[in-house]
Amino acid sequence: MTRPRRAPEGEIPEAEAIRRAQGGDPDAFERLYRLHSRRVYSVVLRMVGNPAEAEDLTQEAFLQLFRKIHTFRGDAAFSTWLHRLAVNVVLMKLRKKSLVETSLDEPADTDDESSGPKRDVGADDPLIEGSVDRVRLERAVAELPPGYRMVFLLHDVQGYEHNEIASIMDCSIGNSKSQLHKARTRLREILQDSARDQARQERLEAREKTASRE
Amino acid sequence: MRCSEFELYTAQYLENELPPASPAAAHLKSCPQCAAHVADLEQIINAAATLPVLEPPERVWSSLRVRLEQEGMFRRRPGLLERLGFGTVPAQPGTVLATAAICALAAALLFLPQQPERGSAAAGRGARPTWSFPGIQQELASAEAEQDGNFNLRDPEVVASYRQNLALVDNLIGVCQKSVNDNPDDEMARDYLLTAYQQKADLLSALSERDALGD
Numbered sequence: 001m002t003r004p005r006r007a008p009e010g011e012i013p014e015a016e017a018i019r020r021a022q023g024g025d026p027d028a029f030e031r032l033y034r035l036h037s038r039r040v041y042s043v044v045l046r047m048v049g050n051p052a053e054a055e056d057l058t059q060e061a062f063l064q065l066f067r068k069i070h071t072f073r074g075d076a077a078f079s080t081w082l083h084r085l086a087v088n089v090v091l092m093k094l095r096k097k098s099l100v101e102t103s104l105d106e107p108a109d110t111d112d113e114s115s116g117p118k119r120d121v122g123a124d125d126p127l128i129e130g131s132v133d134r135v136r137l138e139r140a141v142a143e144l145p146p147g148y149r150m151v152f153l154l155h156d157v158q159g160y161e162h163n164e165i166a167s168i169m170d171c172s173i174g175n176s177k178s179q180l181h182k183a184r185t186r187l188r189e190i191l192q193d194s195a196r197d198q199a200r201q202e203r204l205e206a207r208e209k210t211a212s213r214e
Numbered sequence: 215m216r217c218s219e220f221e222l223y224t225a226q227y228l229e230n231e232l233p234p235a236s237p238a239a240a241h242l243k244s245c246p247q248c249a250a251h252v253a254d255l256e257q258i259i260n261a262a263a264t265l266p267v268l269e270p271p272e273r274v275w276s277s278l279r280v281r282l283e284q285e286g287m288f289r290r291r292p293g294l295l296e297r298l299g300f301g302t303v304p305a306q307p308g309t310v311l312a313t314a315a316i317c318a319l320a321a322a323l324l325f326l327p328q329q330p331e332r333g334s335a336a337a338g339r340g341a342r343p344t345w346s347f348p349g350i351q352q353e354l355a356s357a358e359a360e361q362d363g364n365f366n367l368r369d370p371e372v373v374a375s376y377r378q379n380l381a382l383v384d385n386l387i388g389v390c391q392k393s394v395n396d397n398p399d400d401e402m403a404r405d406y407l408l409t410a411y412q413q414k415a416d417l418l419s420a421l422s423e424r425d426a427l428g429d
Contacts, residue, residue, distance in 0.1 A: 024289030029282060033275055041270035052402075058270055059278045066287055132261040141262075156262035181225035184255050191258070 018078060022070050029066055036079060037062070040086045043153050047090045049142055057093060061086035076167065083160070084168045087150060094146055132191060140190040148183035155180050215241040220248050228255060272389050273406045280409060350411050357418045376421050383417055386410045 012020070012031055020028035040061055045054035064085050072081060141149060154160045154168060155176070165176040215237045223238035232239055242248055282288055361376070390407035397403050 024287060026279075026282075026288040029288070030275065030279070033278065037270050037274065038267045041274070042266075042268040045268055055270060055274050059274050059281070062278055063281055066282060067285070132257050134261065134265060137258065137261045137265065152262070156259055157265050159263075177225060177229070181228075184228075184258055185224075187258050188251075188254050191254075 014078060015074075018069070018072060018074070021066065022072070032065075032078075033062055036082055039079070039158060040082060043083070043150075043158060044086060044090055046138075046141060046153055046157075047146065047150060048093065053093070057089050058086070061089045064089065077164070080160075080164050080167055083154070083158075084170075087154075087168055090150075091146075136191060136194060137187075140187050140194065143190050144183055144186055148179055148186060151176055151179040152183035152187070156184075217241075217245060217248055220245070224248075224252060224255070227252060228259065271393065273393055273403060276386070276390070276406050276409070277402075347407070347411065350408075354411065354414055354418070357415070357422075361418060361421055372421070376417070379417050380414075383410065383414045387414065 012028065014032070014035060017028040017031040017035070021032055037058065041054060041058045044057045044061070045051060048054050048057065061082070065082050068085075072078065141152065144152065150169065151165060154165050155162070160168065162173045162176040162180075165171075166173045169176065171179075220238055220241045223232055223236075226232045227238065227242065242252065358380075387407070387410040390403065390410045393403040394400070394407050
């Protein structure tokens with residue numbers, strides 16, 4: 001994930017922008033915002049599901065970043081550092097809402113995320129019908145428990161590696177891998193349920209159509 | 215190997231960490247059920263990689279910028295007056311009055327009770343309501359026209375800098391107005407528009423102050 005960023009012609013590179021922002025250059029702050037805001041906003045919006053809240057939280061994450069930018073020494077990737085701040089802002093918000101227990105390394109036994117989905121081997125295990133389109137996947141992702149959702153978004157959508165996610169989420173690499181697998185398996189279940197519902201609906205409509213013809 | 219045992223290796227397989235010669239890999243080749251399960255997960259992974267990156271509205275940066283300025287995080291740039299090294303020449307009475315009028319407008323914007331006019335973007339069914347601030351627009355247009363009339367008396371560097379800043383602030387007003395038109399019920403969007411007007415009033419005020427203090 002930690003890819004070198006090439007600045008388009010005429011735009012200052014990230015490292016230079018960081019250095020200038022540390023000196024209080026307003027253009028450098030804007031450059032850093034333009035470089036990273038889309039990825040931060042994307043993950044935040046998919047976490048909270050509400051555009052107005054996502055805007056506030058994105059702003060808050062960047063505000064925290066810029067307040068601390070003078071402490072950035074370059075020993076971690078800048079985007080990882082920024083995502084760590086954004087993740088904390090989001091998790092804090094979710095905790096305040098009392099929606100979830102978001103600790104990842106020590107999940108409570110009763111936590112839905114701790115037990116994780118299990119494949120019922122040998123039982124009826126239908127496949128996801130057709131290809132998974134974006135809309136269905138977005139809906140399914142929104143149904144994931146927050147801890148699973150965050151790891152899935154960071155790894156499978158944003159392209160971070162497990163060691164980076166471990167740093168962002170302050171958890172172990174093993175935990176990141178485990179959460180990701182549970183997230184994917186849970187998504188498959190959600191998509192299966194959705195496919196079943198859709199098939200049921202289509203059968204119902206076909207039956208009604210036939211009945212009305214008769 | 216049984217399917218329930220293979221389950222433990224699924225994540226490794228998807229992370230490309232499963233040796234091809236392992237019993238788990240052999241099971242995957244021979245078990246259609248586990249192969250289908252893995253194919254589903256791969257489908258999810260592939261679809262996830264195609265989810266679009268989402269663009270935050272421009273107002274997020276506008277608002278962030280205001281907060282950064284308020285917190286004093288930006289290194290202060292020399293103002294227009296400082297950059298041009300103005301003196302303390304006694305001001306002309308006329309320009310003092312102009313400055314006072316623009317400053318009053320800027321102050322009024324700061325404490326303005328937000329009562330914009332609500333209209334319709336288009337007549338007829340399905341027309342979306344729009345918001346505008348005709349009073350402010352009129353005042354700013356008048357102040358701008360007044361400044362335009364004094365260009366030949368000014369240093370070309372001042373005029374160039376003013377025009378550049380004016381273009382930026384007019385662009386910001388355009389973006390904010392569009393945002394208000396697109397989201398007529400969004401109070402935040404209207405606040406941003408007012409802030410943009412405020413910036414324009416500040417700019418006109420700075421130019422007028424410079425005239426008042428003399429070249």
